Amino acid sequence: MQKLSPYVPGKPVDELARELKLDPAGIVKLASNENPLGPSPKALAAIQAELSELTRYPDGNGFVLKQRLAQRYSVGVHQVTLGNGSNDILELVARAYLAPGLNAVFSEHAFAVYPIATQAVGAEGRAVAAKNWGHDLDAMADAIDENTRVVFVANPNNPTGTWFDAAALGTFLARVPAHVLVVLDEAYIEYAEGQELPDGLAYLADYPNLLVSRTFSKAYGLAALRVGYAISSPVIADVLNRVRQPFNVNSLALAAACAALDDVDYLAASRRVNDAGMAQLERGFRQLGLEWIPSRGNFIAVDFARDAAPINQALLREGVIVRPVAGYGMPTFLRVSIGTERENARFLDVLTQVLQQ
Numbered sequence: 001m002q003k004l005s006p007y008v009p010g011k012p013v014d015e016l017a018r019e020l021k022l023d024p025a026g027i028v029k030l031a032s033n034e035n036p037l038g039p040s041p042k043a044l045a046a047i048q049a050e051l052s053e054l055t056r057y058p059d060g061n062g063f064v065l066k067q068r069l070a071q072r073y074s075v076g077v078h079q080v081t082l083g084n085g086s087n088d089i090l091e092l093v094a095r096a097y098l099a100p101g102l103n104a105v106f107s108e109h110a111f112a113v114y115p116i117a118t119q120a121v122g123a124e125g126r127a128v129a130a131k132n133w134g135h136d137l138d139a140m141a142d143a144i145d146e147n148t149r150v151v152f153v154a155n156p157n158n159p160t161g162t163w164f165d166a167a168a169l170g171t172f173l174a175r176v177p178a179h180v181l182v183v184l185d186e187a188y189i190e191y192a193e194g195q196e197l198p199d200g201l202a203y204l205a206d207y208p209n210l211l212v213s214r215t216f217s218k219a220y221g222l223a224a225l226r227v228g229y230a231i232s233s234p235v236i237a238d239v240l241n242r243v244r245q246p247f248n249v250n251s252l253a254l255a256a257a258c259a260a261l262d263d264v265d266y267l268a269a270s271r272r273v274n275d276a277g278m279a280q281l282e283r284g285f286r287q288l289g290l291e292w293i294p295s296r297g298n299f300i301a302v303d304f305a306r307d308a309a310p311i312n313q314a315l316l317r318e319g320v321i322v323r324p325v326a327g328y329g330m331p332t333f334l335r336v337s338i339g340t341e342r343e344n345a346r347f348l349d350v351l352t353q354v355l356q357q
Contacts, residue, residue: 013321022319028346030337031323033158033188033299035221037273037340039256040266043222046259047252058251065254068261069229073201079231081240084248086187086215086228090117090152092240093211097149097181098123105143106152107135109160109328111185114152123149133293133301134162141175151176154185155197159325159335161295166198173207181236182210188297190219190267191274197296201231208233216253218298219270220260225253274298277338284348288355299337301325308334314354320347 017024062082070077083089094117098104103124106114110127118125126148128140135153144151153172156163164172169184176182184200200212211232217223227249230240249257260266278300285292285302292302304311312324312334323335336347 016316016319016321020317020319027319027321028339028343029321030339030343030347031321031335032223033218033297033337034223035218035270035298036277036338036343037221037266037270039221040260040263042259042263042266043220043256046255050252050255053251056251058247058249058254060246062249062254065227065229065249065258065261068258069231072261073231075201075204075231076234078234079204079237081230081232081237081244082249083213083228083230083244085217085226086185086213086230087113088226088244088248089211089213089228089230089240090114090183090185091120092230092243093150093181093183094118094121094123095243096239102147102149103145104150104152105140105148107140107154107157109133109157109330110135110152111154111158112327118150130160132162133160135164137164137168137172141172144177144180148177148180150181150183152183152185154187155200156188156192156296158187158297159299159323159328159330159333160293160301161297161299162293163197163296166195169198169200169203173203173210176207176209178209180209182207184210184212186212187215188218189214191271191298192296193271204231204233208235211236216257216260219267219274220257221266221270222253222256222260225250225256227253227257273340274338277341277344280341280344281336281338281348284344284351288348288352293333299323299335301330301333301335303333305332308332311351311354314357315347315350318350318354320350322347 013027066077066080069080090113098121100122104118105126108127108130115125126143128143211230213230216227325333325335
């Protein structure tokens with residue numbers, strides 16, 4: 001366990017304010033892929049209505065939220081597993097399916113929790129070299145052997161923002177042996193519209209070894225409440241629910257998630273702000289002569305073609321928090337979450353000043 005590298009979250013506003021004696025109100029945080037709109041008003045109302053019941057334990061089965069999710073996605077309630085954020089789903093998978101002598105396959109530059117969860121249970125993590133910063137699905141399929149039990153794939157991927165299409169996903173799933181669980185991490189799927197990304201749920205009927213993981217932390221704006229979920233075959237859901245901690249999703253989170261799921265106007269606004277903000281940052285990077293990785297998430301990785309750590313430190317001194325990704329093997333990049341128009345403009349203004357120094 002001493003060899004494990006802990007997950008490093010984005011720097012909180014209050015922490016930077018304390019460190020550099022800055023006014024928290026003047027700090028812009030674009031580091032953790034949070035929704036810049038704040039929570040849904042319907043979610044806030046649901047939380048308010050639930051406050052008087054704080055002396056009670058939450059529904060350990062999450063019955064109402066499971067029902068809502070099952071209805072929304074036309075699946076059975078027994079196919080849904082709730083998690084304390086989608087991170088919890090990833091941990092449940094590792095605990096249920098991995099052990100010493102077994103291995104999990106994932107991509108280079110993929111979400112740090114995949115290797116952490118794998119190593120924590122004593123299994124081997126196999127990181128497959130990326131292709132154009134994204135998943136090389138053919139190479140990942142080639143890396144599977146008789147001791148592989150899990151393959152983690154993210155669409156789109158964090159922190160690169162890269163994605164694959166329906167044809168690539170279908171070809172990959174057809175190649176994965178039945179004894180291997182495919183975890184399709186779709187934490188950012190709600191930012192896509194139409195056919196921009198394949199819907200992993202459409203493949204469940206044909207692939208009983210598939211699990212689709214999603215979250216309310218991003219487009220639904222509930223990161224602080226930690227609500228995630230998996231949809232899979234009933235067999236897989238039953239296994240995960242056997243290792244899931246009781247009451248892993250609290251009452252306020254359950255109520256807020258139900259309300260957010262129904263707030264279609266909020267979700268549409270989140271997409272509009274994200275699309276406009278992505279275009280705003282891309283224009284800014286183009287004007288600065290910078291390259292970036294095209295993204296389907298609510299963030300974008302920008303390349304400075306040199307060590308990005310000093311640039312990150314200079315941004316911090318000016319009260320702008322973005323995400324260094326050297327730990328992901330991307331030392332020349334910074335990942336920038338999409339903010340409001342004002343927040344994006346502040347970042348670009350400060351970045352321009354930093355690069356001119």
